[in-house]
Amino acid sequence: MEDLSVGYQLGHSTKTAVRNISFELEPGQVLALVGESGSGKSTIGHAILGLLPANGRLLGGSVRFRGRTISDLPGGQLRELRGRAISLIPQDPTVSLDPVRRVGPQVEDVLRLHTGLDSEARRKRVHELFALVGFDDVERRSRQFPHELSGGMRQRVLIAAAVAAEPDVIVADEPTSGLDATVQAQVLDLIDDLRRRGGTSVVLITHDLGVAADRSDLVGVVRDGRLAELAPTGVFVQNPRDEYSRHLLDNVPSRLSFTRDRGTGTAPGDPGPAVEVRHLSKHYGGHAAVDDISFTVARGQTFSIVGESGSGKSTTARILTGLTRATAGRVSLLGTEVGTLDTKAFRPLRRDVQIVFQNPYASFDPRFDVLSVVEEPLRSFQPAGSARRRRQENRDRVVAALEAASLPASFLHRHPRELSGGQRQRVAIARALVLEPKVVVLDEPISALDVSVQAQILELLVGLQSELGLTYVFISHDLAVVRAISDRVAVMRRGGIVEQGETAQVFESPASPYTAQLLGAIAGRRLAIR
Known part of the structure; x- marks a missing residue:
């Protein structure tokens, strides 16, 4: 060239x-x-x-x-x-x-x-x-x-x-x-x-x-x-x-460290965990995408799920957010049993439980500009008031969410097709956070981002967690990122959880041979000697 x-x-x-x-x-x-x-x-x-x-x-x-x-x-x-x-x-x-x-x-x-x-x-x-x-x-x-x-x-x-x-x-x-x-x-x-x-x-x-x-x-x-x-x-x-x-x-993830306030798992008047999953399964035909898994996520903490593609991580995320019905088991979100709720009954929870999808382009209406994409959750839960005042308030909140996700207000009237993959993912994160939810399920939220923007988004997520007491279920294949931000981690394989525990314990002394295999495959050996 x-x-x-x-x-x-x-x-x-x-x-x-x-x-x-x-x-x-x-x-x-x-x-x-x-x-x-x-x-x-x-x-x-x-x-x-x-x-x-x-x-x-x-x-x-x-x-x-x-x-x-x-x-x-x-x-x-x-x-x-x-x-x-x-x-x-x-x-x-x-x-x-x-x-x-x-x-x-x-x-x-x-x-x-x-x-x-x-x-x-x-x-x-x-x-x-x-x-x-x-x-x-x-x-x-x-x-x-x-x-x-x-x-x-x-x-x-x-x-x-x-x-x-x-x-x-x-x-x-x-x-x-x-x-x-x-x-x-x-x-x-x-x-x-x-x-x-x-x-x-x-x-x-x-x-x-x-x-x-x-x-x-x-x-x-x-x-x-x-x-x-x-x-x-x-x-x-x-x-x-x-x-x-x-x-x-x-800004390589393995070199990052974050100082944050850790959640205690309790909240005034409600001592229960933010997320509780017991014996959860999801079958498609004769195939078990999720097979009898259980875990608990304390309020204000980050619980990460790692594992190979097709191990059941994203299916678990969809069940937690009411997008897929489980075949068996129990799911509790913020003290509410959701496993048997239909779409209409689950809807009030969506203000408090949001998701960032793995593929932002597929989750956007291509006819919408960025303002409309990020504003959509606000319109869905719009309080009564004058339409003109609502529009201005929504625009201000959208601008604030975009800036928090490292995007300027000049992006408001661009369409998804005009954005890079990383820019689309930042819009997706802004859309999830604009309602200030209590639980955010993040399905590979930074997989499309370069390392400097990864660092910005991780710092943003950690800061919001400390400030607002957010609870994260963080799904990722990037083990360096998981180690940097997680309190606890679960390792999935073929639909089941093979190991879970405190992040430091799992990474430093893995009990499962599969976990050890995952950790041994992490890229960046040449960076580690710098």
Whole structure:
């Protein structure tokens, strides 16, 4: 890539998103592009493949692949390269898979287009790929539709499709953001194996500096569309030249510590816990998504649930927030038994129990601007009063919630499609907090955020907890984050809880071999020695 500049047509003007980017990547090398959401990382990756959106324009510079300029190739010639020579692992699996087709045939499409394998060999290869990315029962998985898989499982399908034809270059845009530590290590090992065996080069776009440090040869720090620093990974970790690079490294979750007031588990007039779960199960057909789990969350504390994709974490979150009915067991929220409540009966609790979803884009009405998205809970519980005064009060509260989530008021009239993944997640957090609830269930709330914004959001969540006495059920695959903010933690596997206890005890002396395996797969070994 030489002096590449990219802009987006917005109305009658062009906004430059990437300016004068240059780098060279040798066969078998890995370049990690890191930086905050909206910095231009994904634009660089999409420019390599000629996959800029309709309003995207190359303003200057070039992209060359094996000595051939490909940045000005017609669409048909570029399509011949994609999948076979250069492939993409996209950031958002929800919008990248066909919702009405089974996932096995979608991966098989790559093999049909770019290999000479017959149908039986293609099916066998799909099963091999599914096993490589960590699926068990690969025959059943290949017959499932995207909506039947967790977010992390859908991401694994995309990775299988990207590596199917063993391409020369992989552009991996946040390829492991929805995966637990063990599957993340397994997938990155697969990409490393391709790199070693076939000289596959990788452009790894990530906000996870631990992954970047452990898995790359070069690190490029992108800020405001420019390369603030480009250096060998060891140099970047040990002696970063740029002040912004040092800022990113200082905000790695494993280096964060938070001082906060811990909840006591009691409240005046109501000594019960905020959340109490007893023998909870959820079955889909003959499959137990959640299998006889029990836990208690004290008021004002943070209870984290960790485990691999598909272990039942998100299903548990949906049951707690009344979005899914349990098959068996008991759930108590703020002293109210909710297991038997229908949607109408559960509604009054929604002011006090809010959720931040894993995929913010899928949880927004695409017709709404940011003001309408964040204001929606306020309108649902609007007290009586003049419409004009309510509108102004709502706007003020929305602005305050956005600013608390590190977004300026200038975002009020943007639409979700105009925001980066990290910006959408911050809007989702603002929407959950705007009602000042008592319990917040956070389902992978910072998985799409770069480390500096992660630190801001975690500091925000901890501060609000101390100030307002909030209780958090925090679901995450990022064990470093869990360790930084949690009072207690539960480890789930295949629907059950294999271990739970005080966070320090679980992390320092795990009783379960599976927990030890999870902890051993945490990325960031090179960062730890800095």
